[in-house]
Amino acid sequence: MDLDKALTISARGMDAQSSRLVVIAQNLANQDTTGSTPGAKPYQRKTVTFANTMDTSIGVPTVSVKEAGVDESDFPLKYDPSNPAANAQGYVQTPNVNSFVEVMDMREAQRSYNANVSVMEVTRGMLTRTIEMLK
């Protein structure tokens, strides 16, 4: 039934946004993680992309995580000679994580999740109203 499918699609949407939040949490938690040997690479920002894939169990496409990639942008340099990852000049490569970008991503994930929850609530309401016609 179509409304049943809508319930499943919303649930998959919520799953996708949860995976996104996992990546954001990793990025925010590691925003100060540097390497442990001189000149070593710091934590590299992770990214997540989504795909519209066919769900054979219900016969409609649903959203799923396409791939968890990494951000290839440059690592900012910071002068910190006491850090074990500092190079000969005393500079340390810091993660390419921008906390403002992550927080905005987090807000977006939250809004998308809530939108899916709203769709689920409306679907449930429609189903309940239909069943009430039998009473």
Next chain:
Amino acid sequence: MTPLTPTIPTITVTPQAASDAYQSADQSALGGTDVTGFSATLQRAVQSAIQTGQSADAQSMKAIAGGGNITDVVTAVSKAELTLEAAMAIRDKMVSAYQDIMRMAI
């Protein structure tokens, strides 16, 4: 229309199927002789409702044990709840139809 076959585990009582089931039950009740049709329809509807309930139960148990996906639990429980509601509505209709027949003056 979704066929109400008890061998397919994912089948739920859809409102469409519910009204069809009620109609066929109503017709067989009006026929008066086809008792198997009436009870078989009822049994099939109840069977699929039970299966939906069991899947919700399994998901909830997983969630209580600390595993499982919370969105899967919400969907399974929602479906079970709606199926039960539909099943109860159909049952009430069927019983009242049956009582109408029984009250008929011969």
